[in-house]
Amino acid sequence: MRLLASRVSSVQQKAFVCWRCSLRRNANLARRRTLTHSVDQSRRKYWENEKNRKYAEQHTVLDVLEERGLINQLTGILAKGKSTENTERRPGVYCGVDPTAVSMHVGHLVPYMALFWMYLYGYPSYAIVGDATSQIGDPTGRTTSRETLKSDARESNASNILQQLERMFGNVDKIAAKHNIRVASSGMTWMIRRNLEWTEKVSWLTVLKTLGTGFRLGPMLSRDTVKLKMEKGDGMSFAEFSYPLLQAYDWWHLYHLEYVQIQIGGSDQFGNIVTGIDAIQHMMKMYSNDGTVHNQSINLRAGNEAPMYEPLGLTVPLLTTASGAKFGKSAGNAIWLDKDMTSVFDLYGYFVSTPDADVERLLKFFTFLPLDTIAAVIREHNGDPSKRVAQHLLAQNFVELVHGKEEAAAAEAQHRAAFAKLLDGSHFSIQTFRDREDIVSLPRSDVVGQPLAKVLHVAGFIESRSKAQNLLEQSGIRLFGRTDGSADSTGFKKLGSKDKFISIQHDWILDGNLLVFKIGKNKIVAIQVTEEMDN
Numbered sequence: 001m002r003l004l005a006s007r008v009s010s011v012q013q014k015a016f017v018c019w020r021c022s023l024r025r026n027a028n029l030a031r032r033r034t035l036t037h038s039v040d041q042s043r044r045k046y047w048e049n050e051k052n053r054k055y056a057e058q059h060t061v062l063d064v065l066e067e068r069g070l071i072n073q074l075t076g077i078l079a080k081g082k083s084t085e086n087t088e089r090r091p092g093v094y095c096g097v098d099p100t101a102v103s104m105h106v107g108h109l110v111p112y113m114a115l116f117w118m119y120l121y122g123y124p125s126y127a128i129v130g131d132a133t134s135q136i137g138d139p140t141g142r143t144t145s146r147e148t149l150k151s152d153a154r155e156s157n158a159s160n161i162l163q164q165l166e167r168m169f170g171n172v173d174k175i176a177a178k179h180n181i182r183v184a185s186s187g188m189t190w191m192i193r194r195n196l197e198w199t200e201k202v203s204w205l206t207v208l209k210t211l212g213t214g215f216r217l218g219p220m221l222s223r224d225t226v227k228l229k230m231e232k233g234d235g236m237s238f239a240e241f242s243y244p245l246l247q248a249y250d251w252w253h254l255y256h257l258e259y260v261q262i263q264i265g266g267s268d269q270f271g272n273i274v275t276g277i278d279a280i281q282h283m284m285k286m287y288s289n290d291g292t293v294h295n296q297s298i299n300l301r302a303g304n305e306a307p308m309y310e311p312l313g314l315t316v317p318l319l320t321t322a323s324g325a326k327f328g329k330s331a332g333n334a335i336w337l338d339k340d341m342t343s344v345f346d347l348y349g350y351f352v353s354t355p356d357a358d359v360e361r362l363l364k365f366f367t368f369l370p371l372d373t374i375a376a377v378i379r380e381h382n383g384d385p386s387k388r389v390a391q392h393l394l395a396q397n398f399v400e401l402v403h404g405k406e407e408a409a410a411a412e413a414q415h416r417a418a419f420a421k422l423l424d425g426s427h428f429s430i431q432t433f434r435d436r437e438d439i440v441s442l443p444r445s446d447v448v449g450q451p452l453a454k455v456l457h458v459a460g461f462i463e464s465r466s467k468a469q470n471l472l473e474q475s476g477i478r479l480f481g482r483t484d485g486s487a488d489s490t491g492f493k494k495l496g497s498k499d500k501f502i503s504i505q506h507d508w509i510l511d512g513n514l515l516v517f518k519i520g521k522n523k524i525v526a527i528q529v530t531e532e533m534d535n
Contacts (some may be wrong), residue, residue, distance in 0.1 A: 061121040065314075067371060068364040070114045072267040075277060075313040091261030091309075093118045094126035094254055096195070096247070098134035099157035100146060103338030104164055106350075107319045109402075111264045112165075113365060114316050116172045118262075120181065124189045126260055127165045131158040132199040133247060139240040140225050141268050143233030158194060164337055164402075165192050171401050175368050198253045199246070211245055211252070214282030215275075220244070223271055244272050248279035255280050255311060262312045273313035280311040319365075337402050344403055345438070346523055348411040351395035352388060353520070356381070359390045367397040439526040447515070447529050452477075452495075452502050456517070461525045471519065473497045479508060480516035480524075492518050 062078065065071050073079075095115045097108055112127070119125035131154055137146030149157070169190050220226065220241070229236040254260035263273050335350050336342040342350075354362055359381070363374045381390035392412065400408035440459040447455055453468035456477070462468040471477050478492035495502070509515055515527040 061118050061123070064117055064121075065114055068113075068117075069361060070110070070117070070316050070365065072315045072317045073270055073313070074315075075274070076310045078262075078312050078314060090121075090123045091312075092124040092126060092254065092259050093262040093264060094128055094251070094260050095264040096128035096130050096133075096250065097161060098130035098138060099154060099161050100134050100137065100149065101334075101336075102157050102160055103336045103341050104161055105334035105336050107266075107334070109337070110319050110365060111266055111316045112168070114264050114314065116169075116368075118264075119169075119172065119190055120176055123262070124258075124260075125191070126254060126258070127169075127190070127192045128250060128254075129158050129161050129165070129192065129194045130247075130250075131155070131194050132196040133243065133250070134158075136239045136243050136246060138243055138247075138272075139229055139236060140272065141228070142225075143228060145234060145237065145240065160338065162192055162194070167404070168401060171404055172368075174405065175397075175400065179368055179370070181368055181370070195250050195253075199249065202249075207245065207249060210283065210286060211249055211279055214279060214286070215245065225271065244275040245279070247272050248276040251276040251311065252280050252283050256283070261309065262314060264314050264316065266318050267315045268318060270313070270315050273315065277311045277313060339403065339407075343438075344399060344407050344411045345414055347402070348395045348399050348408075348415050349523060351398050352391045352415065354391050354394060356385055356390075359394055363390065363394050363397075366401070367394065369393075369397065438524060439528055441528040441530050444529050444531060447504055447527060448506050448509075449503055452499070452504055455504060455527070456519075456525075459525070459527055461517075461519060469500050472500045472502070476520055478518040480518065481508070481510050 059067075062071070062074075093115060095111045097104060115125050115127065134149065134154060134157075137148075139145070169192075223244075226236060226241065229240070251260070251263055263276060265273055335347065337347075339347075351362070360374065360378050363369065363377070364371070367374070369377075377390050377393055381388070395415075396408050396412050399411050403411075438461075440461075442455070442459060446458065451465075453462075453465045453472060456462045456468045457465045462471065468477070472495055475494050475496045477495050479495060480492050504515070509529055513529050515529060516524065517526075518524050
């Protein structure tokens with residue numbers, strides 16, 4: 001088991017005990033945890049600043065999330081506009097991600113931004129890496145089953161994502177200090193857990209006779225996910241059908257042992273979250289022989305719904321493309337948070353290319369900048385959109401969150417240096433790409449006369465030849481340096497559907513040794529054409 005925690009000096013792995021024994025131990029567990037803190041104590045340092053004090057007095061974390069567009073749906077007392085910040089201690093909140101890929105991507109970060117804000121407001125925050133649930137695969141929104149990962153690949157993915165989450169939580173602390181936006185100054189806790197640490201200790205029989213008895217087939221069969229997979233997809237396996245139960249089990253474990261009352265997810269996870277709420281209510285009634293679950297915290301005696309301790313759900317909007325498509329690995333348009341999969345330079349460039357219509361929304365989504373700062377930047381941006389002031393601020397803040405301040409500063413400097421002069425029609429040379437990762441050397445025989453789609457794939461710039469052909473068909477690839485009058489003001493010529501199978505010509509090569517392409521809106525890559533050595 002791997003457990004990472006901030007501001008928790010040591011965490012001991014819990015030995016397995018049966019459900020009934022664990023419930024009897026809740027009082028002792030609650031005393032040993034250090035998650036309890038009062039609102040006044042947690043806000044003392046923040047309130048030293050007059051402006052922050054007034055804002056904090058008038059805004060709950062839900063207000064902050066609402067103002068930033070990070071709320072899609074709420075359940076229970078949250079949906080009724082009631083806050084959980086007036087309780088004696090803040091309830092825990094969690095967000096999960098399955099390690100189905102080597103890295104998280106930009107779309108994953110929307111629910112995690114909500115988690116980071118709740119952390120800054122003093123809510124004990126849990127990031128759950130689903131190395132157990134990923135063995136089944138969430139079928140939500142899919143028509144095909146997920147590819148089964150080998151155990152070593154799943155372990156590698158989980159370890160990499162753990163490191164990404166740990167780094168981002170550390171960066172959140174640094175960014176909060178820089179902007180003086182920390183609301184809680186004591187009792188703040190974040191933890192990163194792997195759900196295999198508890199699921200591997202419980203038998204399937206135990207799950208069926210406890211959690212399973214609270215689910216009815218009618219409601220489960222009526223779920224949109226099931227209908228989509230059955231009617232338009234490749235059918236649904238029993239394992240996929242049971243995925244909501246596994247996710248519900250995670251929440252029940254965290255709820256009754258760690259006081260994790262709130263789950264955050266994307267809007268497509270609302271059904272799974274509601275399933276988890278039903279599961280917790282069922283389990284509480286099943287195991288509360290004396291009417292008390294958390295002993296000192298939760299009372300579910302007949303006629304008492306204990307609304308202040310009910311399991312609660314919060315979903316965030318999905319991050320979509322301009323066409324409305326969901327971002328992600330399955331959709332084939334993921335922008336990865338791993339620098340080996342999407343370079344820091346390309347990640348920065350991706351956000352610099354944000355359309356003007358979306359940049360304010362994404363600044364609210366992905367930065368901790370005060371709203372009045374964002375409003376001022378948008379006004380400045382509207383005065384001269386060509387400078388892309390707002391986009392550069394978004395890119396800098398996003399990269400700082402994911403990779404750190406130093407990487408963000410380097411990416412900004414590199415990007416401005418690369419594009420300030422080069423995109424105004426200037427000439428590229430080998431020197432331009434000397435210190436960059438976006439140049440590959442290939443022998444002339446592997447370039448001239450070869451299909452462009454093939455060469456871009458062989459160079460490693462595009463995942464497959466077919467994807468390169470699709471990009472060509474969609475005018476997503478441009479060639480630099482044409483002098484026949486077909487290039488735009490930046491020196492790039494747009495290639496289109498007629499060029500899907502085009503081969504590279506000798507006169508495309510600059511100075512006899514360089515090919516330059518723009519892939520997408522802002523990714524510039526180069527191929528250094530070398531001469532073969534005689535044997």
